Amino acid sequence: METKKELVVPAIENGTVIDHIPTESVYQVVHILGLENYKDEVLIGTYLQSGKLGRKGIIKIKNKHFSKEEVSKVALIAPFVTVITIKDYQVIEKFATEIPDHIENFIKCANPKCITNFEDIPTRFDIVDKENLKLRCHYCEKYTTKETIKFIS
Amino acid sequence: MSTLKGRNLISITDFNKEEYLEVLDIAEGFEKNPKQPILRDHVVATLFFEPSTRTRLSFESAANQLGCRVLGFSDPGATSVQKGESLHDTIKMVSSYADLIVMRNPKEGSSRYASEVASIPVINAGDGANQHPTQCLLDLYSIRKTQGTLDNLNIALVGDLKYGRTVHSLVQAMCNWNTTFHLVSPEELKLPSSVKASIKKAGLKYYQYREIRDIIGIADIIYMTRVQRERFTDLLEYERVKDSCILTASMLQGCKDNMRILHPLPRVNEITTDVDRTPYAYYFQQAQNGVYVRQALIAAILGAK
Numbered sequence: 001m002e003t004k005k006e007l008v009v010p011a012i013e014n015g016t017v018i019d020h021i022p023t024e025s026v027y028q029v030v031h032i033l034g035l036e037n038y039k040d041e042v043l044i045g046t047y048l049q050s051g052k053l054g055r056k057g058i059i060k061i062k063n064k065h066f067s068k069e070e071v072s073k074v075a076l077i078a079p080f081v082t083v084i085t086i087k088d089y090q091v092i093e094k095f096a097t098e099i100p101d102h103i104e105n106f107i108k109c110a111n112p113k114c115i116t117n118f119e120d121i122p123t124r125f126d127i128v129d130k131e132n133l134k135l136r137c138h139y140c141e142k143y144t145t146k147e148t149i150k151f152i153s
Numbered sequence: 154m155s156t157l158k159g160r161n162l163i164s165i166t167d168f169n170k171e172e173y174l175e176v177l178d179i180a181e182g183f184e185k186n187p188k189q190p191i192l193r194d195h196v197v198a199t200l201f202f203e204p205s206t207r208t209r210l211s212f213e214s215a216a217n218q219l220g221c222r223v224l225g226f227s228d229p230g231a232t233s234v235q236k237g238e239s240l241h242d243t244i245k246m247v248s249s250y251a252d253l254i255v256m257r258n259p260k261e262g263s264s265r266y267a268s269e270v271a272s273i274p275v276i277n278a279g280d281g282a283n284q285h286p287t288q289c290l291l292d293l294y295s296i297r298k299t300q301g302t303l304d305n306l307n308i309a310l311v312g313d314l315k316y317g318r319t320v321h322s323l324v325q326a327m328c329n330w331n332t333t334f335h336l337v338s339p340e341e342l343k344l345p346s347s348v349k350a351s352i353k354k355a356g357l358k359y360y361q362y363r364e365i366r367d368i369i370g371i372a373d374i375i376y377m378t379r380v381q382r383e384r385f386t387d388l389l390e391y392e393r394v395k396d397s398c399i400l401t402a403s404m405l406q407g408c409k410d411n412m413r414i415l416h417p418l419p420r421v422n423e424i425t426t427d428v429d430r431t432p433y434a435y436y437f438q439q440a441q442n443g444v445y446v447r448q449a450l451i452a453a454i455l456g457a458k
Contacts, residue, residue: 113281115262119239139262140283141164143347 009045015062017084018074023047025078026057032073032151035061072100076107076133076149099130107135110148114140123152155179157453161268163277165286165322170329177294179449179458180442183218187445190220191457198251199225200243201278202234202258207418207440208278208287212255215447219457224251241270248272253455256280274454282318287450288417289322291443296327296374298442299413299435303327309335309368312378312398312423314344319417320378321348328355335368336361339394341385365400370407375400377416377423377436402427415439 021029026046035042041062050056071083075097085093105122116123116139124138133146157172168176183189197216201209209227216223226232234243240258244267247254254271256264257278264277264284279285297303308327314320314336324334324344328351336344336359343361352359362368368375380398385391399422400414413435416424420436428434452458 109262111261113259113261115240115258115260115266115280118260119241119266121241121266137262139265140281142261142283 008048009043009058009060011089012041012043012060012062012086013089014087015060015064016066017086018059018061018071019056019082019084020050020052021057021059021078021081022053023055023057026059028077028151029057029059029074029081032077033059033061033066033071035059038064040064068095068098069100071097073103073106075099076103099127099133102126103135106152107144108150108152109137109140109142110144110150111137111140111142114142116140155453155456155458157450158456159274160454161275161277162286162450162454163264163268163275163280164284165289165326167286173290173293173326173329176290176446176449176453177297179453180290180294180445182458183445183448183452184442187218187448189218189448189452191452192216192455193220195219195221195253195455196251197221197223197225197253197255197451198247199223199227199278200247200254200256200258201225201227202229202256202260202263204228205257205279207443208257208285211440211443212276212278212287212447215444215451216255218444219448219451221252221451225255240267244270253451276450276454282316284322285318286322287443287447288319289326290450291439291446292319292323292376292415292417293326294442294446295413295415295435295439300373300411303330303332305331306373307333307335307371309337309372309375310344310378311337311365311368311375311400312380313342313384314338314378315342316381316384317378320344320376323376324348325351328352328357332357334359335371337363337365337368337398339363339380339390339397341387341390341394342380364397366404369404370409372412373409375412375414375433377414377420379419379421379423399423399425400428401425402431405431405433408433 023046043060045058047055074081081097083095084091103125109116125135128134128136135144213223248271254275255278259281261281261283264280268275310320382391412433414433416436
């Protein structure tokens, strides 16, 4: 968390704080959560001092709450993110994101010959290796990895 | 009645060991008596989005011998697919015309998707480089037929072990029995580590070789595949290794009497024709076994066995 003396990113009264984001992944997290089009205040901090990560990013979203399932997608690119629910400036709930076992319609299959890249089909993956991020396509059975991962825009 | 009634067969892992054996047992019955018109009131649709003479004719022969009527296409150029119809819509339409779909499509994962869209069972007859499960079942049938068992065998796999989908499926399936794998391939075409991992996970052993002669005296089955020039980034390397995976009759000295040579066909030059005249050649019978295995699958899935 930021130092108590001075908050680099201002506190919010109600909403969600997403903390401990690797600084290079902040804008990807914004994109994954669809915050580009969110019609309320979103405060973004990058390259902030962090004891845990050296440098980190943080996103504060006013008047918005996420389910564990919604933010589990974030764990795919930023595995150690903390999600904090705030009400009346108080921490109501705090949890670390977890990589899900399955994911639907969120990642593109990296296999150019996969049927999902030709027809309008929601993609489906089983996450077979959470540590090294390896996803197996439900359809073509090929693997998409950290290096080849692309999000459906 | 079979537990396979109404099931899809998309990937070799869709069936378990008992179910493989069930198909092989039913297929044995068809080998003894192929003409059993037990599905006279049924229609099988064979949808071939790319040409495949052997697989299509084998399925159509199997369906015809069961008394089924067969409809379909072998060239999507003459169908509404050419007009831009989606696979989704084609499958929806065919579901109302037939009782079973047999599909080959070059797009990987297309058969799994078709099985989710169709209201009737789907058999995958090959989806690009992904799966071709009926080939694997006929390989199992051929191995059991020639060896009398699937247990405690030394299976040598030769050639393109990296891209050959039949090799990957066969390894996966044979991991259900106590198999020792002998892998012969050029360095560039070695079995992928994920497939080797499944051998280890099953508690089984594999050995790797560069030359066929090293496995001649060990193997119960030599499963040959084609080494394709276009798989090599370095053509000099191709020239250097291309002959290391060619099997000739003179190389068979010292092999076991029970040894048989399999090949998914078509072959080019990796088995010389003088091998055809030896008692070890089994690849043409293997292709013939494909009809019995496909009869068994159609009959089981449509509930006639």
